[in-house]
Structure formats: structure tokens, C-alpha cells
Amino acid sequence: MAKMTMVEAIRDAHAVAMERDERVVVFGEDVGYFGGVFRCTKGLQQRFGVSRCFDAPITESGIVGAAVGMAAFGLRPCVEIQFADYMYPAYDQIVSEAARLRYRSAGDFSAPLTVRMPVGGGIFGGQTHSQSPESLFTHVAGLKTVMPSNPYDAKGLLIAAIEDDDPVIFLEPKRLYNGPFDGYHDRVATPWSRHELGEVPEGYYNVPLGSAAIRRPGSAVTVLAYGTMVHVALAAVETYGVDAEVIDLRTLIPLDLATIVASVAKTGRCVVVHEATLTSGFGAELAALVQKHAFYHLGAPIERVTGYDTPYPHSQEWAYFPGPERIGAALARVLEG
Amino acid sequence: MTKGGRADNEVAARDGEPLTLVMPGPVVRPGQRPDFSHYGAFAPGAFRRPAVDDSAESMVDLATGLIRVLDDDGNAVGPWNLNLDASSLREGLRVMMLTREFDRRMMIDQRQSKTSFYMQCTGEEAIACAFQSALRTGDMNFPTYRQQGLLVAAGYPLELMMSQVYSNTMDPLHGRQMPVFYSAREYGFFSISGNLATQFVQGVGWAMASALTGGSAIAAAWIGDGASAETDFFSALVMASTYRAPVILNIVNNQWAISTNEAVARGQAPSFAARGRGFGIPALRVDGNDYLAVHAVASWAAERARANLGPTLVEWVTYRTAAHSSSDDPASYRSADEPSAWPLGDPIERLAKHLMVLGALDESQLATLTEQVESEVGAAQLKAESFGTLKDGPKPSPREIFEDVFKTMPESLASQEREAGY
């Protein structure tokens, strides 16, 4: 076991995957010599050589398009998009190509690539360094979508993503890179070195795609969250003294529906939390599934706490962020119901 | 017969050897001695000034040359010397100095948390400042985040720029945008996007609209060496080429794209300007640290556009002296010796020297100008700070989060605003 930040865990996952499988190649903007603007690939070029980890020109469509070609050839590309907000030039390659290659060729070709990208706000990044576009991926048939909330999962899930035979979108909450974040931006956060999920095994392990984790067992209400919002939900539950069961989805597609349904069947109440905008967000999917599979257990309408349906503002970032207070208010409403 | 200079049988013998890729990178990394001699080799005054209606094919050599006017001794030489009058030159010097002083102050303010972020254009001032002098009211720039000099040269109030950087209550963008992502339609400055290269093709569209409506305004699109690898760059060239749009397509090659050297985006091409050839677009490479060369080439390209001769592609060669942004430290990826090895000098020093050679400036006048510039920026700062900074004082209302998503707020959003309770 070693103490790692999320950045270090992601770096280590790359190294483990590259060590075990020489088909794994890593590239992206500033990824090679410098090791990425968030330093997630630092040291890989020195260790594995320039043909395993290299800098790419600033062309997201080029990066992902080339990765699709490499994956079809038989490599295991793991590419970085510098911010999720910059993935749009690559969206055609992801949606029309990577996601459907297996289907349209009846398995003749496939695209086992991993596309990593930092998501979420909290760094005063404004509308182009803060987005959470997960639902733009979960809506696409043929993509797996992952979002870890801690170093242990980040490493295990990234290894699983790289090993997966289908395209995986790997979303990294940048606010968690160097420490968990409880949503109270004006308070000091516990560093990963003092958090139990900052304990990361050395060497190989994986966290299978499609399994959620119960972060806090409880009986009054189920809170569904992923990424940064797991920590914010835990903080809200603590602050407002609610006996909530907090579930960290970890992977959105495939979704661990059994864990979700079992929890709501027990609590009879459900709050869904995400940082992404409300309308057509992944929360809508979760709410629909919960009402279908646990309808007769529900004692109150399902609540969603999300970003507002606006671009992410710069200076008003903390007025926008769905923080503990908004989660607390939603918890109070469903518990009244 | 030879192929690529190698005998046929030699090439044939390599068939069957394992294939390899070229892994591009900078010539030099930290600890190594930088070499910019490929730029230094071009003498000022060496390149001809073609007629504006000459064919693109007739001037392909200019895409790999380097148009320069100012020599090392401060003289203006060659066919691109337009003999600008002394007062225009002094104004050019003043706006470049203003831009640099503005950057210096804002960078200090970033370190003091008065703003979250800042980007300097240190060493690149001549490009934006001299370019703006070739534009007319009604023309539109589609800039990147490193062309603040366009705004300063256009006379945009410094306190408004600062207020945007501070996200205060005088910020024209209501705190919504990241610092330096200005928007100033009246000053010919299109809203800056965080998504690289998108503006390059939009500039072509603006120019097309001007022509479609029989107007006389032209557009200027801007992009960095790194961002020129994006698809939108090539889309812009295609659209400009197909419709012969009245647009100036500017590539600012400041040698770096964060940690990535310009060679990565350029690949096997001899220059960025050389990209123009395949599109039939006249393309020139220019010393971007030479105020006179920038002014002359910008005027030439603007004249082409106004005469309905279509687009021009210009590569401005310069050097990003400062870090990429306030979040960046170049020490870990580029040699500390680079600035001293840079052969094209500093644009402000070069223009000041030229004015002195002309007898239009002396040391005491330069000192006075420096004081004036400092006090102008200082006064703007006092005013802007009285409207708050990100750290202290008044702030734009959180209600601003919900405004301007649509012209008229839909009920779905209005209900979210009510729930927020701001």
C-alpha cells in the first residue's frame, strides 16, 4: 500500500497497464515530455520511451481519430483530452466511430480505447474548464462511462478501462486530483494522505466496471452521486445529521442498478446529485430507473440536485456549484414527504 | 533516378526494414543550448514586396522567408519600409508599452489573488499593436487570448479590461467569463472563446457576410502555432479559399504551445505560412517583433482584402517570453537560455531604437513616456479596483448566472433562478 493523490494513482495505473501490456500507448497534448498539465502522465515517457508515451499536436479530432485507428489495428490507446470542455472536436470520432465500430462491422473491427479527460468545476475555470459532459457520453450506445471519486478507484478503474475491449470514457474530477473536496470551498480539505481511499495498493489490481460502492450505509434516504459530488453529499449528510445511504456509482455505463434498487427498496427515498446541468442530465436517467424499479417503495418524489441549466460562470462559481446546502435542503424535502 | 535524394536501389533496400515514426519535439530542452539560427539567417530588407494582385503561386518563397524591416542598428531598410511618420511610430511605441505595463500589473494582481488567472503577451506586443493600425472602424478581429494589444491599440478603456480581469461590478461580462476573455464589438474585437481555433473559421464567416451584404469591412482571424493543428484552422483555409473571402488569417508562431514546441504542430512543413500554398492563398512569414514589418504586411494584406483580392495567410514569428499563463512554469520544459538566444530581439526596444536613430526620441523623452504609461495604467487600476476585485469589494450579482443564456429566459430556467433564491 502507498499513499497517493488521485493524480499519482492515475499515473500509477498508466504505468501498471503499460508494464503489463506493450500494446498500451499513451498520448495527448503536453502529455509526453511534460507529463500533462495536471501531471497525470509525468515520468511515463522517460520510463517507457517516446514511442509509448508522446506529445500530440493540438487536435482532439486527430488524437481520438488516430486512437480509433490504432485500437482497430490492435493497440490499446489511452489518450488524454486536456479538459473535457475541449473534447467536442473529437466528438464525431467518439460517437460516430469508436462507439459503433464493433456494431457496424459485426465484430470485424472494434475500438478498445480509453479517452481520459478532467471534468468539473471548482478551480475558477469558467465555462471552458469546468464542464461535466457525462450525459453526452451515456446517451451514446456503445460507450462505457466511468467517473472515479478517489485514488483507489481511479487506479483500479483506469486499469479496468484500459483492459476493456470496448471504448471507455474516463472522466476525472479535477477538483479531486490533489485532495478530496467536501463542497465547502472556504474550508481546508483533508489531503488524500489522510483519507482511507488515498491508500492505494502497489502493482496490479482492478475495480471492475459496473460496480457501485456504498460510501455510507444508512436507512433514511438513498443519495446517488459520483465523482466530486460523492464527497459533497457525504459532507451534507454529516452537516445536516441525516441517516442517508450514500452510493458512489463509479461507473455510469454499465450501471450497477442492483445496488441502487436494493438501497431505495430499503430507504424508500432517493436524492440524485450531479454537478452537470439539470435538463437531460444523467440524473434524469437515474430517476427514471429508480421510479420503474422501486416505485412501490418510494415515499416521496425523487429529488435532483445539479448544476443550473446555464454555462459554468467564472466569478459566481460557488453560487453555481451544487453545494452541501442545496443537498441538505433536498434531503429535508424528501424526508418530509 | 533518385527519390528524395537517395538512389533507387538504396530506397528499395529499406523496404522490409521495420517501419518507424518521427516523434517531433523541440530541438532543445532544459539544460541544452537553444538554436534559433534558422530565423536569424534572414537579413532585414531581403524580401521583395509583391503587388497586391500578384498570384499566390508567384510568391511561395515568401512563405518560407522572413520579411523584416528593422535592422540591428535601428535602421528601416528594404521594400517593406513604408516610411511611417514619427508620430505614428511614437504612438506604436506607446501602445506597446501600455500593453506591457498592463500585463505586468495584472500579473502582480494575479499573485495577490485579485484575479484568478492571467495571460501575458510579453515580447509579442508588436504583432497586435501594429496590426490594429492597419484596420479601420468596422473591421472585426477574431482574436485569441494573447491579442490584448489589439484592444489597447484600439483605445479600449484600460479600466474596463481590468474590470473584466477582476470580475468586478464594472466588468462588461458580468463576472461570467474567465479573465482576459474580453469581448468588445464596438472596438472590432470578437468575444474570445476558451476553445482553441473556433474563431479562425468564424472570422472567415464574418468576412463572407460583409461581402454577401456588399459591405466594405474586412475581418482578421487569429490563431497560435499550436492551435493551428485543429481542424477549424483547415476549415478556415478551405472556406476562405473557396469563396475568396476578405479576411486576413494570422498565425502567431511564438515557438511554444504550453510545453509543446511549434515543431509538433508544424510537422514536416518548412513553416506555418507554407500551409497556404495548397489552398492557393498568398502566404507570408514575417518578423513579428518588428513593428514596421508588421504594420507593412498587415497593411498589404488589408489592401488585398479591401480590393476584393481575397484572403492572405500571415505567419508572425515571435517568442513567448513569459509563461503560458499564471498557471504555468516553463522552467521544466524549456531551456532557460532561450530568451537570450532569441535572434529577433524585443519589439519595444527595437522600435525605441529606431525612433532614436530617426532623431524622433531621446532618452529623456523615453523616460517621460515610461512615466506616462505607468501613471495611465496606475490610474486605470485605481478606478477599476474601486469597483472591486475577485478578492475584495463589490462583486457581480449571482443572478447574473441566469441572464443571457437566452434572450428571453424560459420558465424552466426562471424556476431554477427562483429556487436558487439569489
Ligand SMILES: Cc1ncc(C[n+]2csc(CCOP(=O)(O)OP(=O)(O)O)c2C)c(N)n1
Ligand atoms: C480545443 C482546445 N484544446 C486544448 C486547449 C488547451 N490549451 C489552451 S492554450 C493551449 C496552447 C495553445 O498554444 P498556441 O496555439 O501556440 O497559442 P499560445 O498560447 O502560444 O499563444 C492549449 C493546449 C484549449 N483551450 N482548447
Ligand SMILES: [Mg+2]
Ligand atoms: Mg504558441
